[in-house]
Amino acid sequence: MSALVQVQDLVKTFGQGEAATHVLRGLSLTLQAGEMAALLGPSGSGKSTLLTILGTLMKPTSGSHVMLGQDLVAADDTALTTFRNLHIGFVFQFHNLLPDFTALENVVFPTAVREGRETPAARARGRELLTRMGLGARIDFPSANLSGGQKQRVAVARALMNRPELVLADEPTGNLDRASAMQVMELIAEINRDEGTTFLISTHDEKIAASCRRQIVVGDGVVTG
Numbered sequence: 040m041s042a043l044v045q046v047q048d049l050v051k052t053f054g055q056g057e058a059a060t061h062v063l064r065g066l067s068l069t070l071q072a073g074e075m076a077a078l079l080g081p082s083g084s085g086k087s088t089l090l091t092i093l094g095t096l097m098k099p100t101s102g103s104h105v106m107l108g109q110d111l112v113a114a115d116d117t118a119l120t121t122f123r124n125l126h127i128g129f130v131f132q133f134h135n136l137l138p139d140f141t142a143l144e145n146v147v148f149p150t151a152v153r154e155g156r157e158t159p160a161a162r163a164r165g166r167e168l169l170t171r172m173g174l175g176a177r178i179d180f181p182s183a184n185l186s187g188g189q190k191q192r193v194a195v196a197r198a199l200m201n202r203p204e205l206v207l208a209d210e211p212t213g214n215l216d217r218a219s220a221m222q223v224m225e226l227i228a229e230i231n232r233d234e235g236t237t238f239l240i241s242t243h244d245e246k247i248a249a250s251c252r253r254q255i256v257v258g259d260g261v262v263t264g
């Protein structure tokens with residue numbers, strides 16, 4: 040395995056002076072290509088902040104952030120947007136699917152909008168991913184008619200459309216019952232195994248965390264375990 044992402048001495052402070060909140064206090068972490076890791080830590084420990092920085096949606100106050108050999112702290116907004124679209128996928132606790140659109144449209148549209156066109160290859164990729172997510176019979180269903188677990192599987196498929204090297208998932212199973220949560224995790228593990236996609240998954244759930252090969256614990260703004 041080789042390092043996919045490396046952050047070093049990451050500091051993130053919100054606000055200034057007496058109102059300052061010091062969230063990350065010199066956090067260092069390396070993710071190897073192909074890892075499937077859980078991100079654990081008490082509420083408010085900075086998990087979402089770390090995922091947001093790793094996703095290039097926010098810059099750290101200080102510290103270094105390198106992915107695929109690129110210095111992402113030095114990169115400007117345009118370069119970051121391009122980098123993010125090519126290399127990073129996101130799954131959130133709330134799937135944010137468009138209810139009137141079908142499962143397939145939800146998976147394919149973000150890429151089509153970005154690229155200004157929808158190609159047959161993209162639709163084929165969308166179909167393949169939905170089938171892999173166990174949703175072969177739901178491809179043309181309006182997403183409003185899907186169950187919570189099915190919606191979250193659509194969201195995972197959407198994150199994988201562009202074959203990102205890294206998928207960042209912020210409490211992806213937080214809204215699901217145990218059986219649906221474990222099913223989503225099994226499908227993520229399958230993609231991790233078959234496509235080599237690296238996953239970092241924040242969770243409060245010990246069982247979900249235990250299903251990942253590595254557990255990373257954040258506390259007091261650093262990695263504690």
Ligand SMILES: Nc1ncnc2c1ncn2[C@@H]1O[C@H](COP(=O)(O)OP(=O)(O)OP(=O)(O)O)[C@@H](O)[C@H]1O
Pocket residue numbers: 053054060062080081082083084085086087088089
């Ligand atoms: N934009 C912001 N401005 C000010 N403070 C913020 C901002 N974003 C996050 N924080 C603070 O940073 C701390 C860490 O928040 P974060 O959401 O990263 O924690 P978390 O570990 O993901 O928590 P949870 O498990 O509850 O989701 C919190 O105290 C939060 O209030």
